[in-house]
Amino acid sequence: MKDSLFDQPKEPNEKPQPAAKRNEMERIYTVSQVTSLIKTCLENTLPGRLTISGEISGFRKHSSGHCYFDIKDENAIIPSVMWKSDFGRLKFKPENGLAILAKGYVDIYPPQGKYQFYAESMQPAGVGALQLAFEQMKNKLQAEGLFEEEHKKPLPKYPFRIGILTSKSGAALHDIVDSIRNRWPVAKLLFYDVPVQGQGAAERIALAIRDVNKRNAALKLDILIVGRGGGSMEDLWAFNEEPVARAIFNSKIPVISAVGHEVDVTIADMVADARASTPTKAGVIAVPDINEVTSQIDNISNRIKTDTDSILTLSSQRLKTILAAAAFRNPLVIIQNRQQRLDEFENKITETTKTFVSNLKHLLHTYLEKILKIEPHRILADRRISLNNLQNRCEGAEKKILHIFNLKLTECASRLSGLNPKSVLQRGYSITTNKRTSALVKSLNDVEDADLIITELANENIIESRVNKK
Numbered sequence: 001m002k003d004s005l006f007d008q009p010k011e012p013n014e015k016p017q018p019a020a021k022r023n024e025m026e027r028i029y030t031v032s033q034v035t036s037l038i039k040t041c042l043e044n045t046l047p048g049r050l051t052i053s054g055e056i057s058g059f060r061k062h063s064s065g066h067c068y069f070d071i072k073d074e075n076a077i078i079p080s081v082m083w084k085s086d087f088g089r090l091k092f093k094p095e096n097g098l099a100i101l102a103k104g105y106v107d108i109y110p111p112q113g114k115y116q117f118y119a120e121s122m123q124p125a126g127v128g129a130l131q132l133a134f135e136q137m138k139n140k141l142q143a144e145g146l147f148e149e150e151h152k153k154p155l156p157k158y159p160f161r162i163g164i165l166t167s168k169s170g171a172a173l174h175d176i177v178d179s180i181r182n183r184w185p186v187a188k189l190l191f192y193d194v195p196v197q198g199q200g201a202a203e204r205i206a207l208a209i210r211d212v213n214k215r216n217a218a219l220k221l222d223i224l225i226v227g228r229g230g231g232s233m234e235d236l237w238a239f240n241e242e243p244v245a246r247a248i249f250n251s252k253i254p255v256i257s258a259v260g261h262e263v264d265v266t267i268a269d270m271v272a273d274a275r276a277s278t279p280t281k282a283g284v285i286a287v288p289d290i291n292e293v294t295s296q297i298d299n300i301s302n303r304i305k306t307d308t309d310s311i312l313t314l315s316s317q318r319l320k321t322i323l324a325a326a327a328f329r330n331p332l333v334i335i336q337n338r339q340q341r342l343d344e345f346e347n348k349i350t351e352t353t354k355t356f357v358s359n360l361k362h363l364l365h366t367y368l369e370k371i372l373k374i375e376p377h378r379i380l381a382d383r384r385i386s387l388n389n390l391q392n393r394c395e396g397a398e399k400k401i402l403h404i405f406n407l408k409l410t411e412c413a414s415r416l417s418g419l420n421p422k423s424v425l426q427r428g429y430s431i432t433t434n435k436r437t438s439a440l441v442k443s444l445n446d447v448e449d450a451d452l453i454i455t456e457l458a459n460e461n462i463i464e465s466r467v468n469k470k
Contacts, residue, residue, distance in 0.1 A: 032110065039108040042115065051103045052078070052117060053125060059096050061087075069094070071102060071117060078106075079116040086120050091237070092133035099125040130233050134240050137267055141242075146249050152273045153254040155286070158293075159184075159222035162286060163253070165192045165208055172196075172229040172279035176258065179283025184290055190219060195238075196228035202241035209247040209255070216253055224251065225282045226268065227258030236260050239268040248272050258282035425458040432456075435464070444470050 029037075054071035061067045065084030070077045080102065094100070104119040124132045141147065162180065166172050173191065180187055194208045195201045205226065212224060226248065228236070238244065239259045248255045248271045257272035258279045269275040276282035322328065417423055425431070432441040435452040447453060447467050455463040 031113070035108055035110050035113060038115075039110075042106060042108065046106055049103060049105055049120075051101055053101055054078075054099070056094055056096055056098050056100060059094050067094070071100070079114065080104075080119050081116055082119040082122070090122060090133075091130050092124060093136050094122065101125050130237060130240075134233075134267070137240060137242060137245070138270070141245055141267065141271065146245065147270045151249065155254050155256070155274055156222045157288065159187060159287060161188050161190065161219070161221050163190045163192060163212055163219070163221040163224040165194055165205070165212065165224060165226045166228050166279075167196045168193045170196065170229050172227055172258065175229070175279040176225055176227070176282050179280045180287050183283060184287035186290065187287055190221065197231070197235045197238055201238035202244050205238060206243035206247035209244075209251055213250075213252050221253050223256060223286050224253045225256045225258055225276075225286060226272070227256075227276070227279050227282060228260070229279060230261040230264065236264060236266055239266040241267070244268055245271045256282050256286055422456075425456065428458075430455050430457050 052071055054073050057070040057072050057077070059067065059069040065087065067082040067084075067087050069080050069082075071080050072078075082104075100122050101124075102117070102119040102122045104117055104121070106115055106117050108114070109116050145151065164173060164176055166176070168191070177189060180189060192208050192212060194204050196205070209224070209226065212219065212221065226239075226244075228239070230236075236259055239257070245267045248257070248268055254273045256274045256276055257266070257268040258276040258281070259266045259268055260278075262277045274285050276285050422431070432453055432455045433439065434441055434447050435454050436448075437446075439446055441447055441453060447470070449467055449470065451467045453465055453467060455465065457463065
């Protein structure tokens with residue numbers, strides 16, 4: 001503009017005024033008015049929207065969610081702002097030193113009297129925003145150890161209850177189901193419908209994974225397959241977001257990630273316990289081939305039969321060998337061998353005893369010679385005197401003891417005589433027994449006609465008679 005912004009507009013036919021008069025009529029502006037004029041000038045001069053290329057510096061995110069940073073190059077810096085609503089749409093995390101292309105507009109911030117750039121969108125320079133966000137999330141989770149093999153759970157060899165978490169409208173569901181049905185028709189499949197792309201899809205997927213784990217005591221799932229069919233990186237983005245990655249990592253059920261095609265690799269693939277390059281291959285990874293399992297069972301059955309036949313044949317041969325042994329052909333050989341060994345032990349003991357006795361005799365003879373040398377006859381004389389005294393005392397005691405025992409014996413004999421059933425015979429009684437039965441005859445029932453009976457009288461007199469009549 002040729003004229004100054006602060007000059008007053010002149011009327012076409014207005015005559016020039018003297019300098020003193022012109023100064024008296026000069027207008028005074030407030031700070032707010034000047035700021036408003038500058039703001040109007042910027043709005044009329046600069047494009048409504050422009051894209052700035054530069055490097056982020058001094059990035060900080062306020063608790064309100066708004067972000068403040070500078071965009072700089074080698075020669076200049078422009079203060080910048082990104083509101084919370086715009087920042088929430090970014091797929092990557094802005095960092096200091098990151099080269100970006102930011103789209104927005106320039107405006108005045110009146111409270112501080114400075115201009116600043118209001119960024120409405122942003123993308124990394126030289127690399128896609130989604131690719132950068134993918135690398136940032138990958139590096140973050142890798143640093144936390146979420147990709148480590150030690151955290152991955154083994155897949156069950158023969159799963160019978162399999163959960164499939166995907167969209168019911170996608171082809172991935174049919175691919176997974178067909179693959180499992182063709183390979184392992186005995187499996188029971190449980191389907192959980194979730195959106196797999198678009199706003200909020202990641203949160204819905206993560207919520208579904210947590211819900212399945214919470215209810216697995218009733219569901220009893222052996223494996224959970226999470227995935228979708230192919231698409232662009234933006235279509236697959238829900239499986240690159242942090243909520244899904246952490247839900248898969250915290251799942252108690254082994255998770256197979258089946259997202260996209262062969263070349264597609266997502267964060268979910270890296271965290272999952274197993275990765276299937278396509279939904280169809282998820283079924284191949286999840287279940288065995290029933291034909292192979294049947295073949296293995298047949299092979300094992302044949303091996304068991306063959307091994308059993310071999311063991312039976314070998315055992316039969318061993319039995320024949322044992323029966324052909326000398327012990328079974330002549331079992332007395334073992335006893336005879338033992339008897340022979342007993343004879344040998346007896347001979348050995350006899351010889352050992354003879355040697356021992358001979359040694360003892362020799363030792364006794366040696367001691368006898370030693371005793372004779374010490375004149376034992378004197379010691380024997382003293383011992384004889386003592387022995388005679390003891391013998392006399394013993395004889396007196398013995399007679400006394402015998403007398404006492406005789407008295408007791410006489411008393412016991414008298415008692416026994418009184419108890420003797422035969423003592424009544426001396427008083428005229430007799431005892432009759434049946435010779436056939438040797439039983440006492442107490443009544444007519446104790447004898448039969450023609451039985452011989454024996455009647456015992458006193459002084460061991462016996463009468464033998466026959467029963468003629470009862």
